[in-house]
Amino acid sequence: MLVESPGAHVLSRQTAVAARARPLRADGSRHIAVALAAGAGAMALTSSGDALALGVLLGLLAADVVVWGGASLVALASLARWGSTSLRAIGGAQAVLGPAGLVGVTAAALSSWLGGAALVVASPPNAISAVAFGLAGSALVAGPVTGLDAVHLASRAASIVVGIGAAWGAGRWVPRRIARWGSLSLAAASVVCALLGRL
Amino acid sequence: MSAGQVLRDERRSGPPIWIPFAALVAAAWVTAALLGEMTLGGQSLTPAASAAAAGAALLAGVSPPARRPLPVIAGLFALLAVPAALAVAASGSDARPFVAAVAALVAAGAIFGGRDEVTRLRAAAMAGVGVAMLVATVAANGGWRLTPAGRPAAVALVAAGAAMAMAASGAIVPVAALRPLLVPGLVCALVGAPGLGGPALPLIASACAVSVATLRPPLALALLAVATAGLPGGQPVAALIGTGAVLAVAIDLPAAGLAALPGGVALTALLTDPGPALPRVSVAAAGLTIAVGIAMSLRGAARVEVERRRLPAIAAAGWFVVAPGTWSWAGDAGLRPYDTGMVRAFAVAGLALVWMSLAPRIAEVSAARRQR
Numbered sequence: 062m063l064v065e066s067p068g069a070h071v072l073s074r075q076t077a078v079a080a081r082a083r084p085l086r087a088d089g090s091r092h093i094a095v096a097l098a099a100g101a102g103a104m105a106l107t108s109s110g111d112a113l114a115l116g117v118l119l120g121l122l123a124a125d126v127v128v129w130g131g132a133s134l135v136a137l138a139s140l141a142r143w144g145s146t147s148l149r150a151i152g153g154a155q156a157v158l159g160p161a162g163l164v165g166v167t168a169a170a171l172s173s174w175l176g177g178a179a180l181v182v183a184s185p186p187n188a189i190s191a192v193a194f195g196l197a198g199s200a201l202v203a204g205p206v207t208g209l210d211a212v213h214l215a216s217r218a219a220s221i222v223v224g225i226g227a228a229w230g231a232g233r234w235v236p237r238r239i240a241r242w243g244s245l246s247l248a249a250a251s252v253v254c255a256l257l258g259r260l
Numbered sequence: 261m262s263a264g265q266v267l268r269d270e271r272r273s274g275p276p277i278w279i280p281f282a283a284l285v286a287a288a289w290v291t292a293a294l295l296g297e298m299t300l301g302g303q304s305l306t307p308a309a310s311a312a313a314a315g316a317a318l319l320a321g322v323s324p325p326a327r328r329p330l331p332v333i334a335g336l337f338a339l340l341a342v343p344a345a346l347a348v349a350a351s352g353s354d355a356r357p358f359v360a361a362v363a364a365l366v367a368a369g370a371i372f373g374g375r376d377e378v379t380r381l382r383a384a385a386m387a388g389v390g391v392a393m394l395v396a397t398v399a400a401n402g403g404w405r406l407t408p409a410g411r412p413a414a415v416a417l418v419a420a421g422a423a424m425a426m427a428a429s430g431a432i433v434p435v436a437a438l439r440p441l442l443v444p445g446l447v448c449a450l451v452g453a454p455g456l457g458g459p460a461l462p463l464i465a466s467a468c469a470v471s472v473a474t475l476r477p478p479l480a481l482a483l484l485a486v487a488t489a490g491l492p493g494g495q496p497v498a499a500l501i502g503t504g505a506v507l508a509v510a511i512d513l514p515a516a517g518l519a520a521l522p523g524g525v526a527l528t529a530l531l532t533d534p535g536p537a538l539p540r541v542s543v544a545a546a547g548l549t550i551a552v553g554i555a556m557s558l559r560g561a562a563r564v565e566v567e568r569r570r571l572p573a574i575a576a577a578g579w580f581v582v583a584p585g586t587w588s589w590a591g592d593a594g595l596r597p598y599d600t601g602m603v604r605a606f607a608v609a610g611l612a613l614v615w616m617s618l619a620p621r622i623a624e625v626s627a628a629r630r631q632r
Contacts, residue, residue, distance in 0.1 A: 091616075092613055092616050092617075095612050095613070095616055096609035096610075096612050096613050097609065098612075099605075099609050099612035100605030100606060100609035100612075102608070103604050103607075103608035103609075104601045104602075107601075107604060109597070109600045109601040109604055110597065110598060110600065110601015110602055110604070110605060111525050111595075111597060111598040111601060111602075113521075113524065113525050114521060114525060114598060114601060114602060114605075115601075117518070117521055118605065120555065121558075124559075126552070126555045126556060126558075129555055130552075130555075133551075140528065140532065145529075146525065146528060146529070147597035147598075148597070148601060149597045149600070149601075150597065
């Protein structure tokens with residue numbers, strides 16, 4: 062008589078967490094994922110809209126409350142640093158002062174790096190999400206495209222490539238559970254650093 | 261709506277023409293709001309009042325009456341008379357027709373509200389208490405207008421609004437026929453809130469919002485709107501949050517909570533303004549609790565069935581979420597950057613959807629040409 066081992070069909074913890082964090086594609090809703098990624102990417106690339114709204118789009122794209130929470134905390138960190146959640150205001154400030162990750166007091170610059178890292182790490186394990194999350198992260202750290210200067214364009218393009226690459230790599234190699242909660246922790250640290258930068 | 265969603269008719273049948281007629285009435289009031297200050301039957305109507313009437317018509321439209329003479333008459337009364345009386349009263353004119361209309365609506369809800377008798381009468385009783393306080397407030401104002409004459413009247417007006425909002429949203433079990441009471445309730449509360457002053461209203465309303473956030477997110481949104489109206493400069497933001505609550509009740513789906521996004525963004529900016537910390541912290545905590553509750557409820561939104569009677573509300577919600585700044589009646593809530601970004605995101609997302617729909621077909625045609 063063949064007897065199954067106990068728990069034969071129980072998913073491993075990581076697989077179960079990954080299944081819960083899976084984007085909305087199991088129902089054939091790939092179109093929605095592409096639309097959300099395109100919309101979020103457009104907002105990040107053009108630095109238009111609101112950071113909180115961008116956080117909602119990213120949370121919907123990841124279909125994950127924890128990712129939404131991290132993205133919202135990053136938006137609040139931007140509010141603490143720049144005094145506004147408007148992506149246009151944040152991008153405008155970077156256009157004048159320079160990339161957020163390189164200007165200001167150490168705590169403030171660190172806040173932007175932590176926020177960018179939080180967005181990049183939160184990316185789900187697929188290319189579509191990596192583009193959206195990478196664009197958002199690079200916009201937060203490096204700022205928008207503000208001119209046709211070759212050096213500026215090259216640096217901005219490099220930041221986008223690095224951001225998307227890091228998001229894709231994080232989705233591929235970082236265990237999903239660690240990525241989700243790590244992203245939330247990085248976002249919370251970003252808020253703390255932004256507040257410290259105002260002191 | 262995604263690929264997994266299916267349109268179907270509401271099983272509880274109403275007159276076939278009800279949905280398009282109700283959509284037409286709501287669209288007419290929206291047009292009136294967009295046209296700005298206007299005069300109707302000798303009465304001056306403000307854009308905010310017209311928008312409130314549109315919300316009341318929208319809520320009446322999602323509850324088709326049964327195909328019997330008296331329920332149809334009651335439904336038409338809720339769809340036509342209540343919004344008109346609300347618009348007149350909210351514009352600062354005579355509030356007596358509004359009071360009479362709301363009282364009649366409560367009576368109709370008590371008789372034709374469906375559900376079991378205990379639930380129906382319980383909700384009607386709660387609404388009746390609100391109406392009674394409304395009558396007392398309006399009567400105390402010598403000109404029979406919807407403006408509180410003093411602090412006690414403001415308290416009564418806010419309490420009346422809260423009671424009507426709770427009866428409409430369903431503190432325990434929602435009664436569909438009383439749904440249109442939500443907008444009159446919000447209008448009364450928002451009109452009375454500035455007359456209170458101090459931290460009491462934001463604190464109490466925030467606490468109430470937190471207590472119902474997991475049970476009735478739309479009701480929590482309505483209470484959050486009342487709390488926000490008690491903050492300095494909070495009226496436009498309260499109107500946005502209240503609009504989100506009305507749309508969420510009209511749509512009645514897990515994803516309907518997204519209608520609160522514009523209000524949430526505006527509220528975040530408002531809370532950074534200088535002022536007393538305690539009421540702002542309480543409102544922030546309530547907003548955060550509601551946001552987490554809405555986010556958790558979206559987990560079950562991947563596959564839903566959309567009823568045809570909710571399509572007008574869904575269309576209105578889509579417009580509101582993408583471009584709330586075009587709803588000028590809400591005042592300047594500082595959402596212009598939000599509008600720009602969301603319109604761009606929506607446009608790019610639309611292009612992406614079109615491309616994904618056409619790309620397989622283009623690939624087929626190209627492959628067929630290569631084979632020739």
